[in-house]
Amino acid sequence: MGMNIKSEKVQHLARQLAKETGQSMTAAVERALEAELARLHRERDVAERKRRIREILDSLPPPPPGVTSDHSDLYDEWGLPK
Numbered sequence: 001m002g003m004n005i006k007s008e009k010v011q012h013l014a015r016q017l018a019k020e021t022g023q024s025m026t027a028a029v030e031r032a033l034e035a036e037l038a039r040l041h042r043e044r045d046v047a048e049r050k051r052r053i054r055e056i057l058d059s060l061p062p063p064p065p066g067v068t069s070d071h072s073d074l075y076d077e078w079g080l081p082k
Helices: 008-021 025-059
Strands: none
Touching: 008 025
16 A cells, blocks of 8 residues: 655655664554554553542542641751651
């Protein structure tokens, strides 16, 4: 199956990538496309994980009154454990 790239800019970029990687233009374009697809999939995976974490956090009840993350009573004025 063939492909006809009519953009001079794309052809130039493909030639430049092939030259700099020592690959054929076909191999360079294939590798670039695979890398871009992998990047998109990673971004989607990260976004989905963030969405699921947010969903879990949103489902948790609020902390009880008086609960704090301040643990300054455990450390001296230099930040060392007492």
